[in-house]
Amino acid sequence: MTTTANKGHVLDTSLAGQGVSKIEWAAREMPVVRQIRAKFAEQKPLRGLRVAACLHVTTETANLMLAFKDGGAEVALCASNPLSTQDDVAAALVAEYGIPTFAIKGEDRDTYYGHIMSALDSRPNITMDDGADLVAVLHTERTEQLSDMIGGTEETTTGVIRLNSLAEEGRLNYPIIAVNDADTKHFFDNRYGTGQSTLDGITRATNILWAGKKVVVCGYGWCGRGVALRARGMGAHTIVTEINPIRALEAAMDGHQVMTMAEAAEVGDIFLTVTGGMNAVGRDHIAAMKDGAVMANSGHFNVEIDIGALEEMSDGKQTVRPFVEEYLMVDGRKLYLLGEGRLINLAAAEGHPSAVMDMSFANQAMSVEYLAQAGHTLERKVYPVPRDIDEEVGRLKLQSMGIQIDTLTDEQEKYLASWDIGT
Numbered sequence: 047m048t049t050t051a052n053k054g055h056v057l058d059t060s061l062a063g064q065g066v067s068k069i070e071w072a073a074r075e076m077p078v079v080r081q082i083r084a085k086f087a088e089q090k091p092l093r094g095l096r097v098a099a100c101l102h103v104t105t106e107t108a109n110l111m112l113a114f115k116d117g118g119a120e121v122a123l124c125a126s127n128p129l130s131t132q133d134d135v136a137a138a139l140v141a142e143y144g145i146p147t148f149a150i151k152g153e154d155r156d157t158y159y160g161h162i163m164s165a166l167d168s169r170p171n172i173t174m175d176d177g178a179d180l181v182a183v184l185h186t187e188r189t190e191q192l193s194d195m196i197g198g199t200e201e202t203t204t205g206v207i208r209l210n211s212l213a214e215e216g217r218l219n220y221p222i223i224a225v226n227d228a229d230t231k232h233f234f235d236n237r238y239g240t241g242q243s244t245l246d247g248i249t250r251a252t253n254i255l256w257a258g259k260k261v262v263v264c265g266y267g268w269c270g271r272g273v274a275l276r277a278r279g280m281g282a283h284t285i286v287t288e289i290n291p292i293r294a295l296e297a298a299m300d301g302h303q304v305m306t307m308a309e310a311a312e313v314g315d316i317f318l319t320v321t322g323g324m325n326a327v328g329r330d331h332i333a334a335m336k337d338g339a340v341m342a343n344s345g346h347f348n349v350e351i352d353i354g355a356l357e358e359m360s361d362g363k364q365t366v367r368p369f370v371e372e373y374l375m376v377d378g379r380k381l382y383l384l385g386e387g388r389l390i391n392l393a394a395a396e397g398h399p400s401a402v403m404d405m406s407f408a409n410q411a412m413s414v415e416y417l418a419q420a421g422h423t424l425e426r427k428v429y430p431v432p433r434d435i436d437e438e439v440g441r442l443k444l445q446s447m448g449i450q451i452d453t454l455t456d457e458q459e460k461y462l463a464s465w466d467i468g469t
Contacts, residue, residue: 054140054147055161057133065108065138072105075400077446078408078439079109086117091415093118096194098170100162100180101201102130102392103149106403108138111145113411122168124161125149126176127346129385130392159183166191172417173198174410175222177346178205185212185219195220197417197424199410202226203236203267204322204346206428213427221424223413225406228431230439232268235406239398241272243391244318244344245280251369251384251394252340254316257281262314264307265321266293269344273318274302285310287326311335319343319350329355337379341387348387356383369394408439 073080086092097119101107107123114121123145125131131149139147146168148161162183171194173180178200184191197220200206206226212218225231248254261282263274270286274297278284286302287310288294298304310317311331315338319326322345329352343350357363360373360381369385385393397403412435417424444451454462461467 053144054136055150055164056136056140056147057150059137059141061134061137062141063138065132065134065136066142068105068132068135069108069112069138072400073109076106076109076404076407078404078442079113079411081442081446082408082411083109083113083116086113086411086415090118092418095172095196095418096120096168096170097122097172097174097414098165098168098180099123099174100126100165101174101176102126102389102397103136103139103147104130104132104392104397104403105135106398106400106407108135108143110407110410111139112143114414115143115145117411117415119172119414120168122146122165122170123149124165124180125153125158126179127389127392128153128155128158129388130397132396163188169194171196172414172421174201174414175199175205176201178202178208181205181209181212181222185217192219197421198222199225199413199417200428201231201406201410202346203232203269207322209428218426218428220426221417221421222428223417223431224428225409225413225431228409228436228439230405230436230443231409231431235398235402236268237272237275239272239402239406240269240320240344240391241274241276243395243398244273244320244342245276247344247390247393247395248316248318248340248342248384251342251367251390252382254340259283259315260285260313262287262307262310262317263302264317264319264326264350265323265345266290266297267320267322269320271300273320273344274300277318278302282316285314307331308334314339317341317351320345321350322346324349325352327351329359332356332359332381335379335381338382340382340384342384342390343387344389344391346389351383351387353383353387356381405439405443408442409435412439 131151136147136149139145148164206224259282261277262285266288274284284302286297287307311334363373366372371383373381
């Protein structure tokens with residue numbers, strides 16, 4: 047492992063060359079972030095600001111960090127999940143780009159939180175979170191730094207839930223923009239990104255054939271929609287479990303079979319959790335699963351599958367492939383858990399494709415620029431991404447794809463804004 051004072055803590059800086067190549071390759075598919083980076087480099091809108099980011103340390107994140115650095119910010123980065131770091135990318139950020147990065151794939155819990163502390167040692171004015179761990183530590187163990195804060199952003203559904211809870215208790219100490227809720231984020235990143243990358247991670251880990259499998263998707267939010275869509279596209283028989291009647295109805299009308307988790311547990315071959323909640327796959331479900339069932343998670347935290355119950359119900363486990371643990375149950379069945387129950391798309395694969403992260407990180411970049419300008423005027427609550435930012439990201443993405451769309455005429459705008467023009 048390589049440690050360089052306050053410059054970072056990464057696995058091996060000799061991996062930097064490989065990381066640079068991957069970062070540059072990802073940049074090819076991130077035209078919107080490239081445009082923003084060029085504008086930042088010219089205008090320096092973040093000059094004098096300190097940004098601490100707790101994100102998945104991937105090639106796409108690296109391009110976002112470089113945009114902030116070019117914009118004049120001092121940046122510190124740590125991992126938002128113990129298994130999601132790309133070690134060569136982390137090495138490149140430290141050794142080639144001079145961005146303090148604290149992240150090692152497979153780090154234990156103590157190291158994970160130690161890295162968060164190291165990022166906060168930079169005394170940030172703005173935080174960027176993927177799951178709200180950075181904000182949580184600030185509000186519990188680093189409260190003396192809250193007076194430095196201007197604002198923050200949050201990337202995930204799970205993180206937004208945590209932050210809304212903090213705000214409802216009146217304990218949120220600075221404004222946060224919920225980047226996850228931007229239309230150009232959750233409609234695309236959550237659906238197409240999670241859908242593709244989840245199947246990619248499971249396929250790399252298991253080399254499983256999807257066609258003909260009974261795939262149980264737990265949760266039909268935007269991530270669940272994407273996973274179910276892609277699994278069915280690979281020839282799987284898709285089953286959806288939900289607690290929300292409207293989403294369950296939508297799943298049924300989208301052509302998926304909908305049933306309770308108790309029913310699904312008895313018939314499923316592969317179980318994928320994307321609920322954002324705890325124990326979506328619980329003890330009773332594990333007891334009902336058939337021999338050979340596979341469990342994986344693409345929700346942010348490793349609480350969606352009751353791993354504690356799985357451990358208690360088994361006589362032991364062994365690693366049979368990278369990121370595949372085989373549990374021998376007391377009744378003789380063998381069940382399989384992928385990626386320690388953590389984000390399988392990042393544990394066993396490379397996460398979302400760069401092209402879809404382009405929009406998510408464009409929202410992040412423009413939201414941080416907005417906070418730099420207006421953060422001091424905002425109340426201490428969770429805000430949506432300003433609509434003009436969301437639409438600008440969409441416009442720039444279309445432009446990069448060579449797509450033009452229509453605009454309303456004055457007459458059409460008047461009609462849509464009037465009450466007295468009828469039949």
